[in-house]
Amino acid sequence: MSDVANVDVQPETDIDSAKPKSRLRMTPTVAAYGAAVLVGVVGQILHPGFLGSAHLSTVLSLVAVLGIVAAGQTFVIITGGIDLSVSGILAFAEVMTPYWVQGHSSRWPILLLIIVIAAALGVINAIGITVFAIQPLIMTLGVGAIVDGAVLVLTGGSSTGLPPAWLAHSMAHNGWLSGLLITWVVVSVLAYMLLHRSTFGRRVFAIGTSPRAARLAGIRSWPTLLGVYAFSAVMAAIAGIVLAGYSGSGDFGIGDTYLFPSIGAVVIGGTSILGGRGGYIGTIAGVLILGVIDSILTLSNIAAAGRQIAQGLAILLILILYARERRLRQ
C-alpha cells in the first residue's frame, strides 16, 4: 500500500458511515413528494374528508395498479427506453386470467403461465432492441399490438367479465387494507431492492446514465436490458391479474388507461425520459400525484375529459420546470 503524503482523509471510521451531504437536497424526487403533499392538501380543502382513511384507502387501491405497472416502466425508462407493450400485456393478463381459470380448479399454474408468457414477451422486446437495434418505442409498440390482437383471437372477442371468486376475494378490501394494496407494497419493496440493492440495479443505472462508461467498465448491456424488459412485462402482467381480481371488467382496452399514466408517473417522479437519473421512490410520488389529481377532479364532478387534460398538463408543467432547472444549473 502506498503512503500518499499530504492527504487529508477522514479517519477510517468516518467516511463510510458519514452522512452523505446531498441527502436532503432539492432533488426532483423530493420536489415530487412535496407536490404530492400539496395536491393532497388541496384535495382536503376542496373536499373535506379527502385525506381520511376511508377515502385514502380507496385512492391508494385505485392507484395500486398504476403503481405496479409504473414499477416496470421505471426500470425501462432509466435505461433510456420506453415500454409501450405494457398496455397489451396488462390487457392480456386481465382478460386471460378469468378466461383460463374458469372451469379449471388449478389456479396457480395458470397465473404462473401468464407471468411466464409475459416474461417471454419482454424478452422478445429486448431481443428486438439489442440484437436488431430497433428503437424501443417501435419494438414495444409492435409487440403490444401483437399481444392486443392475440388476446382478441384467443378469446374470440368475448370475455367472462367476472373474476374468479378466490381472486376477487383476495384482492378485496379488508378494513383499511386490500389485497391489491398489499400486492403493490410487495412489488414496491421488490422494485426498490432490485434497483438499489442488487448488481442488476447497478447495471441498469450505469447503462442508462452513460452506456459508454458502462461499456468501458466492462458491463455488457444486453443481459441487463433483457432483464429490464422482462421485468416490465411481468409487472404489467401482475397488474393485470390483480386488476382482474379487484374490478374484474374483462375490458380489452383497459391497458390503454394505464399506459400513458405509467410513463407520466415516472417522469413526474423525477426520472429523466432520457435515462440515467431517477428511481422508483420518485415514481411512487408520481403515481400518488396522478391518483390524487384524478380523485379531486372526480369528486369535483369534472368529466373524464378534464381529467385527461389535467394529466397531460401536469406532465408538461413538470417537464418545463425540470428543463428550467437544468438550464439554470448549466
Place this chain on the structure above:
Amino acid sequence: MTTPARGQFVVNLGDATIYLTVIALFIVNVILQPRFAQVSNLLYLLGTTLPLVFAAVAQGLVMLTSSIDLASGSIISLTNVLIVVLIGHGSATAIVVAIVAGTVLGALAGLLTTTLRLPSIIVTLALSSVWAGVALYVLPTPKSGIPNSFSNLTNGYVPLYLSLALAVLWLWLARTRFGRRIYAIGSSENAAYTAGIPIVSTKVAVFAISGALLALGALMLSSTTGGGDPLSGSSITLEAIAAAVLGGVSFQGGKGSLIGAIFGAVALTLITNLVFNTGASAFYQGVVYGILLVLALALSRFTARRWIRMPVPAIGGGLR
C-alpha cells in the same frame, strides 16, 4: 457504391421494399377476391384510408427531422370534433378553423420541443392527453350532421386525386431548399447547425405542416363517417408510425421518402383487407400488422444498406 453512373439511378433497397410489398399484397388480395380489383372497390378503400394516409405523411415528415409526434391521433380527434361542431357556421368556416387549429397545435409541439430542448417523445405524449381531453370536452359523444357536400370529398375519384396531389406536393417539397433542410437536420443536426441552417424555424415549420396535414386527415374522416367522434383518432397515432416505418422512413431521421409513407398506409389497409378476405376473424388484424411491423424493422437493418441500380426513365430520378 451509391453513386449512379450516367443513365442510371440507384434505389435504396429499403425504400424499394415497401413498393414491392404493396404490389405483393395487392396481388394476393386479388387472388383471394377477384372483385377486389374493381375500380370502384379500390377507390372506396382508398377513401377510407385517406385519414391514415394523411396521418402517415404527417408522422413521416416529423420523423425525418429525427423527432416523433405521439399526439397526432389526438390532433385528428380534436380537429375532427371542431369540424362537426362548427359545421353549422358553414363548411368553409369549419374547414378553415380546423386547419388553423391543426397547424397551431402542431407548431406548439414544435416550439416546446425546440426552444425548451425537451425530447419530442414526452412532449407529444403529454400533449396527446391534453388534446384528447379537449376533444372529449368539446364533444362528449359522437355526433353526425356532416352535409353531403362534405361527404363528396371521399367519393368517386377524389381520393385518388387527393393522394396523387399529396404525392406530387411531397415530391416538390422534398426538392425545395426547405425540403433539403429537413433531410439535413435529420441526417446530422449538428452539421446542419454549423452550416448555418436554421434549426428552430425549420423544425417548428415541420410540426406545423404536420398539424395541418392531420387536420386534413380529420376532414377526410368527417367525410367518410359523416360525423365527428372524440375518439376517432385514438388508434391512428400508432398506425401512422407503423405506416411511416413500413414505408421506409427512418426513425433516426434524414432517410426515407413520404411517398413510402403513403404506400405504408396503403399496405396496412391491404393487410386489413387481406385478413378480412381470408375469412379469419378481424381480430387477427392487430396480430398480423404487429408482426409485420417488427419483421419490417428487423429486416430494415439489412436492406437499408443495400442498393439496386436501375436505368433512368425519361423523367430522371435520383433525389428522393
Place this chain on the structure above:
Amino acid sequence: MQTQERIGSVHVAGPAGLTLTDITKTYGQTRALRGVSLALRPGEVHTILGENGSGKSTMVKILSGTVANDSGTITRGGQPVSCASPATSLRSGIATAFQELTVLTSLTVAENIYLDRYPRTWIGTVNRRSLERMTAQFLDEHGLMLDPRASCRDLTLAQLQLVEVARAIARKPSTLILDEATSALDAPEARQVMTLCRTLAEEGATVLFVSHRLDEVLEVSDRVSTLIDGRIGSTRDAKDISHDALLDELLGKRESVGAVSAAGESAPARARRTPRSEVCATFSIPASAGFREDIEIELHEGEVLGVAGLQGHGQKRMLRILGGDLPDRDTVRKVNGTKLHIRSPRDSIAQGIYYIPEERKVEGIITAHSIAANMVLSYLPKLSRFGWLVRSVERRLSRDTVIRLGVRLNSLRDSIDSLSGGNQQKVILGRGLLTKPKVLLLDDSMRGIDVRSKNEIYRLLEDLSESGMAIILNSTEIPEVISLSDRVLVFHDQAIFAELSGAEVDEANILRAMFGRPKEHAA
C-alpha cells in the same frame, strides 16, 4: 470580389481584415483562451501554429460562431462583426472548414458544397442540372478532383475533407478558416489546397490556416502566429523564420511557462530506468487497422511507456484498440505469453488490460451512482451473492481504495458529482485497479485536473510500476510524459515516428517528432 450568379449567398467584402481583441474563453476550470489579440490583413495567408491545448480549436469555434467568447471583441475596420451563431458568422463573411468534418454523408458532393444555397428552378425546387454544372465548374476552376454527383457515403476521408474545404471556399468568404484542413490529404492534394489558399489571398480574402505541418505552414503563409497556452506568442513574417526557430519558440515559451506546470515542479524527474528484462506483453497492430505502418510494441514488466503526439495522429486509436474499445480482429495481443481474444472492453478487463478513457464526464463516471458504486463498477460480478450486492464488501473495497489513492471526500455514499475532477479521476483509476490489471492504459486521462491531484496520481503510477504493472500513458502534456516514462513513442501522421529512450527523452526531441522533424543528434 464580385458576387456572381444569384445562388442565395451574400457576403461582406470589406477592405479591412478581421481584428480580434482580447478574446477570452473559459470552460469550467480550464482557461482555453486568455486574451487573444490578432490583427489579420486582407489578402494574406495567416497561419496559427500551436500544440494541443493551445486554444487553436477554441479560437476556430469562436470565429465560426459555434461557441461564444466570454469577453473581447471581433471587429473589421472598426465595425463589430457578429459571430453569435454559425449563421451570423457566415453572414459576416467567415467560412470555416472544420477539423471534425461537417459533411452530410447522405447528400451528394454538389449538395454539400452548395449546402442550403442551391440554384432554384422557377417552381422553387433545386435545379439539379444547374447545381451539378455549377459544381463541376467550380471544382474545375479550383483544380479539385471530385465528382459532383457522387454520394458522400462513398468518399474516402481525404475526399470528404476536400468537400469540406470546397464548401467553405464556395461561399466566397472574406475570411476563410481552414482548421487542419489538410490532415487527411496526400501531398499533391494538400498542395492543391495550399495553391487555392494563395489564390484566394490574391483575390483579397484573408485565409486563416491552422496547421501543425511545418513545411506547409512556411510554404503557404505570409505570416505565422504562434498560439501558446491561450495567448498569441508572436506574429512574424513567414519568410523571416525557419522550422527550427518556430519549434524553439514553442519550446522556449513553454520552458518559461514550464516552471509552473505540474510535473516539472513537484514530482521529481523520473530516473529513467532501463526496463526489466521480462516482457509482460506484446502487441502487433496491422496498418489495416487505420495506420500508415504496422505497430509493434513490446512492454516490459513495470515499464511506463509514454505515448505522445499531436491530436488526431493515431495515438488514441492505438490505445482504444489495445483496450478493446475498438476491436480489431487482426491485432495480436499477448500478455505473459498467452494470446488474448478481445472483442470488447469486458474481455480486456477479464484478461488483464484496463483502459482508462479521456473524458471522465462522458466515458468514465456514472453520475447516478455514489462514489463507492462508481469505484466497484468493474468489479460487480465479484460483489454479488445470488444477485444481491454485498454492501459490506463494497464499502470495504472502496474505503481501502479511496484511502490508498487519497481521494478527498465527505462520504462514500455521496454522489460522484460532488468530487473535483482530480478526485473523480482517482475513483476511475481505483475502479481499474480493483480488477488487478497487468497492463494499464491511460488515454490522456489527466486533462483538467488540479496540480495537487495530478502529482498524487503520478506518485501512484510510479508505485504501480514499481510493483510490476506495465503502464501505457498517452498524454498531450509533454512534461507529464517526460517525467513519468521510461520510454516514449511519438506519433506523427498515423504512425510511430520516433521511439525515444534514456537521455533522448526530452522536450526538444518529443516536440520535433510530433511535428515530423527527426531528432537532433547534438543533444
